[in-house]
Amino acid sequence: MRLKFIPPMMPELVDRPPEGEDWCHEVKFDGFRTQAIKDDDGIRFYTRRGHDWTAKYRPLVDEAKAIEADSFIIEGETIVTNEAGLANFSALRSAITSRPQDLYFVAFDLLHLNGHDLRDMPLEDRREILHEMIPAGGRIQFSEALPGTGAAVYHLVDKAGLEGIVSKRKLSRYRSGPTMDWRKIKCxxxxxxxxxxxxxxxxxxxxxxxxxxxxxxxxxxxxxxxxxxxxxxxxxxxxxxxxxxxxxxxxxxxxxxxxxxxxxxxxxxxxxxxxxxxxxxxxxxx
Structure with a gap:
C-alpha cells in the first residue's frame, strides 16, 4: 500500500510557555519541516507543503533504511549545523544544493507504523515508540524532550542561543493544521x-x-x-x-x-x- 503525505500539525506562536505538567517541551530546530514515508514503494521525503524532495535528501534516505519497520510516517525537521553544533538556517539551502551529506533529520513524531494509523494515540505514546525506532549515532536523530517546567526550559534554550521551544500537550492527538495543543515560543x-x-x-x-x-x-x-x-x-x-x-x-x-x-x-x-x-x-x- 502506498502511504499518502499527511498535512502537518502546526503549533501556534505564543509569547510564553504553558504551565503545568500536562506539557512536554522540545527545542525548536531552525530548519525545514519534513515528513519521511516508507512503504512498499520505498522511502520518500516531503516538505511541509507536500512537495517530494527525496532526490534533494538522498543521504537521509539512505540513513532511513536503518530504521527497522515495514512502513512508517515520521515527522521531523531537516537541519544543518554550524561549528558550535547549532542549527544554521541561513546555511540550509546551500547545504541541500551542494552538501546534502551534511544534513540531519531530527525526528519528533510518528504518525503511522507497520500498517497502523497512530494519530489517535496520545503524543507521549507515539514518541515513546519513535524513540525506540531511531538508531543511535546517525544523521537521523530523535528530538528529546527537555526536563523541567516550560519557563525553565525556555530560559536554558534562550541562554544557549537557540531559536526557541515547542511545547506540546502530552495527551494530544495528531490533527493536521493549526492547533493550540502545540505551541511555539521563539527566542x-x-x-x-x-x-x-x-x-x-x-x-x-x-x-x-x-x-x-x-x-x-x-x-x-x-x-x-x-x-x-x-x-x-x-x-x-x-x-x-x-x-x-x-x-x-x-x-x-x-x-x-x-x-x-x-x-x-x-x-x-x-x-x-x-x-x-x-x-x-x-x-x-x-
Missing amino acids: FTEKELDIIGVKREAGKPAMALMADKGRYVGGAFITMNREIRERLWDRVQGRTGAPPPKGLAKEKAEWLKPGLVGRVKFLKGEETLRHASLRDFREEET
Missing part, C-alpha cells in the same frame, strides 16, 4: 544597528534596512507607535540621497546618509535579520 534579542535605508510601498508594511558595522544584515518592520514613526520619517527626509550600498542597487529603497541608529528586535542565532522589528531609533551624536 529574540535586541541590538542597535545602523539604519541605512527605508522601504515604503503602498499596501505593504514599512521597513527599515539595517547594517552592522558596515555590513548589510537585512530589513526590520517598522512597528513603533505613530509619534515615534512620524519623528523617524522627519529624520529620514533630511538624509535621503545616499548611493545604494554595493550589491543593493536593485532594491526599491530610499538610501540614507549615516547618522540614524535603530534598536532592532530579531530572532536569535542568525547572521541576517529574521522576524525583525524596529523598536526605537536615535540620532548618532556628532
Whole structure:
C-alpha cells in the first residue's frame, strides 16, 4: 500500500510557555519541516507543503533504511549545523544544493507504523515508540524532550542561543493544521544597528534596512507607535540621497546618509535579520 503525505500539525506562536505538567517541551530546530514515508514503494521525503524532495535528501534516505519497520510516517525537521553544533538556517539551502551529506533529520513524531494509523494515540505514546525506532549515532536523530517546567526550559534554550521551544500537550492527538495543543515560543534579542535605508510601498508594511558595522544584515518592520514613526520619517527626509550600498542597487529603497541608529528586535542565532522589528531609533551624536 502506498502511504499518502499527511498535512502537518502546526503549533501556534505564543509569547510564553504553558504551565503545568500536562506539557512536554522540545527545542525548536531552525530548519525545514519534513515528513519521511516508507512503504512498499520505498522511502520518500516531503516538505511541509507536500512537495517530494527525496532526490534533494538522498543521504537521509539512505540513513532511513536503518530504521527497522515495514512502513512508517515520521515527522521531523531537516537541519544543518554550524561549528558550535547549532542549527544554521541561513546555511540550509546551500547545504541541500551542494552538501546534502551534511544534513540531519531530527525526528519528533510518528504518525503511522507497520500498517497502523497512530494519530489517535496520545503524543507521549507515539514518541515513546519513535524513540525506540531511531538508531543511535546517525544523521537521523530523535528530538528529546527537555526536563523541567516550560519557563525553565525556555530560559536554558534562550541562554544557549537557540531559536526557541515547542511545547506540546502530552495527551494530544495528531490533527493536521493549526492547533493550540502545540505551541511555539521563539527566542529574540535586541541590538542597535545602523539604519541605512527605508522601504515604503503602498499596501505593504514599512521597513527599515539595517547594517552592522558596515555590513548589510537585512530589513526590520517598522512597528513603533505613530509619534515615534512620524519623528523617524522627519529624520529620514533630511538624509535621503545616499548611493545604494554595493550589491543593493536593485532594491526599491530610499538610501540614507549615516547618522540614524535603530534598536532592532530579531530572532536569535542568525547572521541576517529574521522576524525583525524596529523598536526605537536615535540620532548618532556628532
